[in-house]
Each structure stands twice: as C-alpha cells, then as structure tokens.
Amino acid sequence: MSPNDQSTQDRTAPSSLHLAVALDGAGWHPAAWREPGARPGELFGARYWADLAHTAERGLLDLLTIEDAFGLQSGDHLTGSQRRTDRVQGRFDASLVAAFLAPLTSRIGLVPTVTTTHTEPFHVASALSTLDHDSHGRAGWRVQTSIRADEAAHVGRRVIPGVRRSELDTARGRALVAELFGEATDAVEVVRRLWDSWEDGAEIRDAATGRFVDRDALHHVDFEGRYFSVRGPSIVPRPPQGQPLVTSLAHGYAPSLLAARVGDVVFTTPHDADDAARIVTQVRTAERAAGRTAPPLRILGDLVVVLGDTDAEARDRLARLDARDPLSSDAAVLATTPSGLADTLLAWRGAGLDGYRLRPAVLPTDLDAIVDGLVPELQRRGAFRTGYTETTLRERFGLPRPASRYAAGADPALVPAPTPTGATA
Amino acid sequence: MSRTDRKQIVLGAYFPGVNHDTVWSDPASGSHIAWESFEHWARTAERGKLDLLFLAEGLRLRTRGGEVFDQDVVGRPDTFTVLAALAAVTEHIGLAGTINSTFNEPYELARKFATLDTLSGGRAAWNVVTSSDVPTGENFRRGGFLGHHQRYERAGETLTAVRALWDSWGSDAVVADPASGRFLRDGHVGDFAVSGHQFDIAGRFSVPRSPQGHPVILQAGESPAGRDFAAAHSDAIFSRYQRFEEARAFHDDVKARVRAAGRNPDEVRILPSAGVVLGDTEDEARERHADIHDRQVDPWTAIVLAEMVWNRDLSAFDPDGPLPDVDPTPDAPKWIEGRAPLTQDAHATVAAWRELAGNRGWSLRETVKHVFDRAVFVGTPERVADEIDRYVQADACDGFILGSHVSPSGLDEVVDRVVPILQERGVFRNDYGGGTLRENLGLAHPSRFGQRRRPAVAS
Numbered sequence: 037m038s039p040n041d042q043s044t045q046d047r048t049a050p051s052s053l054h055l056a057v058a059l060d061g062a063g064w065h066p067a068a069w070r071e072p073g074a075r076p077g078e079l080f081g082a083r084y085w086a087d088l089a090h091t092a093e094r095g096l097l098d099l100l101t102i103e104d105a106f107g108l109q110s111g112d113h114l115t116g117s118q119r120r121t122d123r124v125q126g127r128f129d130a131s132l133v134a135a136f137l138a139p140l141t142s143r144i145g146l147v148p149t150v151t152t153t154h155t156e157p158f159h160v161a162s163a164l165s166t167l168d169h170d171s172h173g174r175a176g177w178r179v180q181t182s183i184r185a186d187e188a189a190h191v192g193r194r195v196i197p198g199v200r201r202s203e204l205d206t207a208r209g210r211a212l213v214a215e216l217f218g219e220a221t222d223a224v225e226v227v228r229r230l231w232d233s234w235e236d237g238a239e240i241r242d243a244a245t246g247r248f249v250d251r252d253a254l255h256h257v258d259f260e261g262r263y264f265s266v267r268g269p270s271i272v273p274r275p276p277q278g279q280p281l282v283t284s285l286a287h288g289y290a291p292s293l294l295a296a297r298v299g300d301v302v303f304t305t306p307h308d309a310d311d312a313a314r315i316v317t318q319v320r321t322a323e324r325a326a327g328r329t330a331p332p333l334r335i336l337g338d339l340v341v342v343l344g345d346t347d348a349e350a351r352d353r354l355a356r357l358d359a360r361d362p363l364s365s366d367a368a369v370l371a372t373t374p375s376g377l378a379d380t381l382l383a384w385r386g387a388g389l390d391g392y393r394l395r396p397a398v399l400p401t402d403l404d405a406i407v408d409g410l411v412p413e414l415q416r417r418g419a420f421r422t423g424y425t426e427t428t429l430r431e432r433f434g435l436p437r438p439a440s441r442y443a444a445g446a447d448p449a450l451v452p453a454p455t456p457t458g459a460t461a
Numbered sequence: 462m463s464r465t466d467r468k469q470i471v472l473g474a475y476f477p478g479v480n481h482d483t484v485w486s487d488p489a490s491g492s493h494i495a496w497e498s499f500e501h502w503a504r505t506a507e508r509g510k511l512d513l514l515f516l517a518e519g520l521r522l523r524t525r526g527g528e529v530f531d532q533d534v535v536g537r538p539d540t541f542t543v544l545a546a547l548a549a550v551t552e553h554i555g556l557a558g559t560i561n562s563t564f565n566e567p568y569e570l571a572r573k574f575a576t577l578d579t580l581s582g583g584r585a586a587w588n589v590v591t592s593s594d595v596p597t598g599e600n601f602r603r604g605g606f607l608g609h610h611q612r613y614e615r616a617g618e619t620l621t622a623v624r625a626l627w628d629s630w631g632s633d634a635v636v637a638d639p640a641s642g643r644f645l646r647d648g649h650v651g652d653f654a655v656s657g658h659q660f661d662i663a664g665r666f667s668v669p670r671s672p673q674g675h676p677v678i679l680q681a682g683e684s685p686a687g688r689d690f691a692a693a694h695s696d697a698i699f700s701r702y703q704r705f706e707e708a709r710a711f712h713d714d715v716k717a718r719v720r721a722a723g724r725n726p727d728e729v730r731i732l733p734s735a736g737v738v739l740g741d742t743e744d745e746a747r748e749r750h751a752d753i754h755d756r757q758v759d760p761w762t763a764i765v766l767a768e769m770v771w772n773r774d775l776s777a778f779d780p781d782g783p784l785p786d787v788d789p790t791p792d793a794p795k796w797i798e799g800r801a802p803l804t805q806d807a808h809a810t811v812a813a814w815r816e817l818a819g820n821r822g823w824s825l826r827e828t829v830k831h832v833f834d835r836a837v838f839v840g841t842p843e844r845v846a847d848e849i850d851r852y853v854q855a856d857a858c859d860g861f862i863l864g865s866h867v868s869p870s871g872l873d874e875v876v877d878r879v880v881p882i883l884q885e886r887g888v889f890r891n892d893y894g895g896g897t898l899r900e901n902l903g904l905a906h907p908s909r910f911g912q913r914r915r916p917a918v919a920s
Contacts, residue, residue: 069637069644076637076644080669082548082580106568108651108667117665119648126635126651126669129569129576135545136580139500156564158520158600159539166542170496190568192662193602234536243486246761249536251529254522267599269522269529273494273536360642 054391060103067360095407099145104130116186147176152223161230168275173428176281224298229257233269312387343405374409471860509876513555523799548581555898557586567622583672583897692718
C-alpha cells in the first residue's frame, strides 16, 4: 500500500470540513479593538488567550494559529512600523502563548507562527518538539519569512533592504523573495531532520547494560545549506506526532512551491469559487513541480469573517468598523450570517478546498459567532464533526505518523523532503 | 502576620538533570521529557511554597570520544516551552530558565522573557550562561563564532541590550481607550538603539512591559571573571554547593565584589544547589545516601568522571584498581564534550587525587566517589532543616536550590518533611504573599531609568 492510499483511508470523514481559527490581537479588523465586545485592555494578559482557546476548543475547531513577527504591526507584511497610535501595537511571542495554552486545552491543535528569517532552526525544532510533547501530539508550525527591513535591524545579523510592493516583480524583488523562501525551505528541512534524529524508542533504559539510550538510534542530521549548517542530533526526543504539522500561507506560486516542498497544510486566500479552483490547481501544479511524494497538501482557504444575526446586521457591523479604520485585506472579507457563511464554505469547497482558516474580524465576538452559530449550522448539514475523535493533529488531517527517516526501513515518502539549497545552488 | 528577626530562607527546586547524579535506573525514576513529570514537580514545589523552579540547559548532546554518551540521562525539552506551560498550571512560583547568551539574540530573548513574565504574572527568571565551544556552535547559524575570552563581553552586552528592550515600553504605554481611539500613548513606544562590540541593533520592541519590568537575573559564574560578571549584573548567583567554610568565603567574596561594583550587597542573593537525602534516623539517611551514591558513581561512571579530568580514554583501567598511571592530556582535543570542565589545572588535580588515594589506600572508584560526594544534605528532616538554616543565618548563603537523584518525585519528601520544619521555625514562608518573584525574593523593582526602587515593605 502506498502512503497516499493510506492517507486517503485515514482521512477525516469527507463530510467534515477542516476549520481553523487565526488568532491575532483584537481580531483582524484594525478597528476591532474599539468594538463593544472587544477586550483591548486584556490583549496582553494570560486570561484573554486562555478564553479564546477554550472557546475555539468548545467549537471543536481543528486548530488555532497565533500570528507573530519580529516587529510591531504595520498592516502590511512589506513595511515596518508606522508609529501609529490608533491601532493595536505589540504582541506576545506566539510559540510561548501556544506552550501556555497546551495544558489548558486537550484536543485543539496549537500552531504558532515562527519566522525562519531571524531564528535558529535548532531552537525552533526543540521548541516545537517540546510543544508537541507537552500537548500530547497537538503541535504545528506556521512557517513565515520576514522581508521587513526593520525586523532585520532588530536582530542585527543581516541587512534586508526594504522592498516596495511595486518592486516585488523586479529582478531585485524576486531575488530577495527567492532568498528568503530558499532559507525557509532549508529551515523546515533542518527542523524535520532534527525531529527524526531520535528514532522512536531510542530511550531504552537498559539496566543490564547501563545504557539510557541506544545511541545507534540517535543521528547527526549533518545539514549543510547555503544559509546555515546544523549538525544535530536534537536535544529533544522524537515528538509524539513524529513530525508536527507544518503549515504556511501562500498567496502565489512561489509560496505554494515552498508549501509543496516542505508543508503539510497550506493556507490560501480565495476570493470566490472560481478563484478557489484556480488556487487549488496552482497548488497541485506546485506539488508536481516539487516532485512531492508525501500525501497531498491539505488546502485551507483563509477568510475574514464578520458575522451577524442578519446579513444587514453583519454588513452594518463591517460598515461601522470600516468607517473607523478601513480594512485592507489579502483574504476575502465576508459579512454575513452563520448560515450564509456555511453556504459559502460549502459552495467553495467544491473547488477542492479541504477547509478554511477563519480570521475573526473582532475577537472574541466573531469567534463566539463561529463556535455558537457557524459550527452548529455546519453540523446540522452534516459538514462538520460533532466531537473530536482523533488524538493528534496529524491524525485530524488524515496524515500518517511517519517513521523516522533514519530508521531502517523507513519510507521517506511520508514527509516532504526538499533538496537543500546548498545542493541545488 | 508575625515578624521574625531571623533571615528568611530562599528555596528553589532544580529538575534532576542530564548528569550522573540522576539515577534513572531507580524504580521511582520517571520520564525526563513527559509533561506529567514537569507538572508533578512544579505542583509539588508550589505546594511547598518554594520561591522558584530551575531548569538547566544543554544545547548539544554530550559525547565521549565522538560518540553520544549513553550512560546518563540523555535529552531534555526546550526550557522556554516548558516554563510557559508551567505558567499555566502554577500561580505563585518563580520560573527560572537557563538560557545561553552566545547562541541567542537579544531581540528574541527579550520577547520570550517578557512574554513569559507577563503570562506568568511576573514570575520569570533567567539564569544567564555563556559558552563559546565549537561543538555546540555546530548546531547554530554562526558556528563556534565567539572566542573564549569574549564570553562575558557577549553576555554583558546581551544583558544590556535585553534590559534596554524591556525598558523601551513604559508601564503606561498601552492606553487602549476605545472612546478616544488611542491605543498607544505615543508613536515612539518601543524605540531602542543599542550598539557595542557584539551588537548594533535599533528599532522598536514589540512586547509591552512585563509585571517585573526586568525578569530576575541569575548567574552561575564561579571563576573570578564569572563572579565579577554576576556581581555587576545579576540579582542572584546560582553556585555549586560547598562545605560551610568554603560557602561563607564564597559568600563574602561575592558580596565584596557586589560592593565594588557599586551595588548594595543586599541586592544579590546567593543560592547554591544541593541534593537532599532523608532518613528517619541519621543512620538510615547515611545508608540511603551511600546506596544512592554507589549507584550514581557506578564503576563505569567512575571511569568517565576520571576521564573528564584526564581528558583521555581510561576505559582500559580497572575502576577498582589504583588511579591510572598515565598523565592527563589537557591540551588534547576534548574527549568528553557537552559538560562543563571539572578543573582548570588537570595536572594539579591529578596530583591531588593521587595524594588522596595514596594516603587513604583508595581505588579509582573510591577516590572519585569521595571527590564527587559533596552536593548533598544527608540526615533526618530536622537535621537537614538545621543545616539549611545554619548556612543561611550564618551568611554562608541566602538559600538553596534543592533537588534529588530521582525525577519527578524526589522533591516530594523535601516539601513534605523539611519545609514544614523551616516554616515552624519562622524562617520560611507559610504562604505566598501574592507578589512577583522579584518581590518574593526581596529584590528591588527596576525603574525604567536605571535606578532600582526598593519594594514597598510587605505588612
């Protein structure tokens, strides 16, 4: 049986959508923090995050993601901070928020955003592996790159020249993006190797021979790429999932290729059903170009949601928000009822989407509406789970638990395995 | 609340570590990775009203002769991740993590500690360690980039930078007033610029000021350079357990250095680590300890510990025979990687061991067992409480970071049997006061402008 057959067999019942929620500050609308239901004074408190996670888990959502960056929010991933005082500024380290949420939750996937541009792959591997241990197999990684000049200056190890949107499609812009994505590809590859560097069962505690580990089951990863070299093995034993879930956001072909090379789940930004079909085709094309042998990427569509009891109420809410501070969004913005949103989700799904990552415009208001309105509506239609059945996050996405690539007889096709940049240069 | 004129003891707990002291073969020994182990340990420590939890660090697996060392506990979870998770299941206890200043960058460190401090309600502490070894560097972007002599320069500049980042947000920076539409007090919140030999960084920090302002800084340097660094920069010094007179000399030396650095000696706590072995009688405790120590320094471990001094393969020698009749080779490539060196002068140490073994008629293993039998309080709970109290009242230290040879349950009997005695004597808290770690330790609250303010006196 090929791995793909197995993954199809293991997948969550086809009737159930995958639903994730993207948590960020007071919500995805810049005026969210001024809404009546918002808790702007609590954004930098533990209780707020615990409450959001509990709500998401009550709604049986697949996973929650937590946004992050190495600089203040600017409303545009290309530009640095703008010294605005009228928007939410500041945020926690996402990986530690996820770690904090691990013992407070029991089923929902925890997926922090961690950049590959300014972090050490070795530390990232250890942190996510530990998150997986502490959450008993619910860890994921939202892989991100940083193109912002100010973030590079915060770290001080490299200079990244700023790039304007109009320059993205120039030779200079393309080279910079290629460099950052190449580094990200290498970083995920190193992290995945480190997760495999302890074979399952390496800890033997053999009193007879006095050996705590079987050192033949520990492996140097010996990664040498253009951007860094990492020797390994990991300091952390293999995580419960073997390979925690790797996710990333893709707006075009280059990031789709990154996801196809190293990811398990890709977030995309469809604006209608036809667009969703075009995106799915693009992702599948990238998978072929990458020579992907791992199970196909699970494709989720990102949507900003503004929910109301009636369409008019939802539209009024969005109008009120936009009047204060207009939203500019890469993802489609849907102002509708839970039932109307369910219609859209099911209609676009026909294009080949496996589910959605919903970005609540206002927290906790729109998360509450997702959990108390959308989820029951989808359940009524037989399109969403009525209870958590799987133990780990990989299982929830129908992904097998791969053996370590270093174990005898391991099937390397179960996880994406790109060629290091050093070898392709 | 009644007051006592006796010095209040600081108590912490270390998680049994990746070294020969931890007896993994003990039937009571649990996982060193599983979340349940850390949760049990933390809840036990908090039940005992301890001041802080302490996690060590190791950024590469130990090797011997180039191969992963497989005899002791191997592997550990990520420190930040465990501490953030523990913040969710504890309310009062300090969360101290050992984090390397060489293979981390200030912006990320400042973000993580500020996040941990806020999520925990003001309980974060950082044990700053330095390293420069090439083998550890092999796991990181820059490799073994730092010269040995630059370790403390980098550590000092890291602390300066991290403190500048923590200070870049005032406690009033977040207004978050929906009515006026003002979220930040002004558009310059978070501005920072730090330059030195190690760093040239500038921009805006992204995490609001945490409850402690500055998480508590611990430092473990024992060399003269390390002591000076700790005296100048730290809130507490984590040292190795020493016999009473040595401990008092260390205490006096460090406090003199604190004074020389222009600080009030009361601003720095001295906290040695120590194991605890209890018994219902003194004899029972001694027997237990002898048995544990015998398992900690088994014949093979005796060879390996000797190899750390000799820096060469001694596996051909009989642990129950005399000391190896070969010279140490301190200048050879390191035979054992991933452990702090045991000696500055291998030839002198070997000579001292030879004299000791010759005088007492000891085998290699007996000699090693003697040399390594130091970091433990052994006795009845009363006796151990006496000793802890004696050290503190006589200014040999300000408290201890306690642990045992088994994880995670080793702390249980310390909390159940020793802590109550100290509480009865009025030298250890009966309950938490509800403050930050900094307040629990009686340390000054840092202002944003470089001066330290004494905390309000607790009633």
